[in-house]
Amino acid sequence: MRFRSGTDIGLRREENQDAVRCEYFGHNVLAVVCDGMGGERAGKEASTIAIEEFYQRFSDGYSENLNDDGIRKLLISSISAANSVIYTRARLDFKNFGMGTTCVAAFVTPKTAFIANVGDSRAYLITDSGLQQITTDHNVSTLLYEQGKITEEEMEHHPQKHMLIRAVGVEKTVLTDTFLLDYEDKISLLLCSDGLSGYCRDDEIFDAIKNTDFDGITGSLIKLALEKGGRDNVTVAVISD
Secondary structure (H helix, E strand, O other): OEEEEEEEOOOOOOOOOEEEEEEEEOOEEEEEEEEEEOOOOHHHHHHHHHHHHHHHHHHHHOOOOOOHHHHHHHHHHHHHHHHHHHHHHHHHOHHHOOOEEOEEEEEEOOOEEEEEEEOOOEEEEEOOOOEEEOOOOOEHHHHHHHOOOOOHHHHHOOOOOOOEOOOEOOOOOOOOEEEEEEOOOOOEEEEEOHHHHOOOOHHHHHHHHHOOOHHHHHHHHHHHHHHOOOOOOEEEEEEEO
């Protein structure tokens, strides 16, 4: 199992409010991408807290004896721990009002990948023929599409595409989506903030991955986002066996 990750401030922002971390847990890999939001510096603080609290809670609770449901519940509780700390921090300091962050995490074992997400940072399965989005964006445009109020094309260009309906730290409790992927032979995953997925088509992202060696994938994806205007921070993590 191997991984690569990277983050870039982009060309329009004064601060990088994204955060990423990847680590080995034995023969397994845990990767987390967060995209902070809020007032001045609050977004950066939120994403940083989320990564730290997530890893602390996961490390404290992890055991090689955990079954699939145990790992799923541990991912959920790790996001909940981050949510509680950020929510409390925001209530204690008015300057941090509204602070929050997206969070997408993957725990990848030799036979199973566990995905958890809140917000619109995404997890993709990288196949031989293209990308398959695993997560669902928790934003206004996706909600309107699911309700049948707008088309898929309108969803992609909706003015409220980047307005979240769910984020870590905004409410006292948070609802986390989880996904479990079983596989026999190999797996490759991409985690990214919307600085990549919000401005680059899936086929463009796939082409950048396909035409780059593994060590250069994150740099190639960041370069793609910058070539599209670099209007947001961009963060990626790729895990493959």
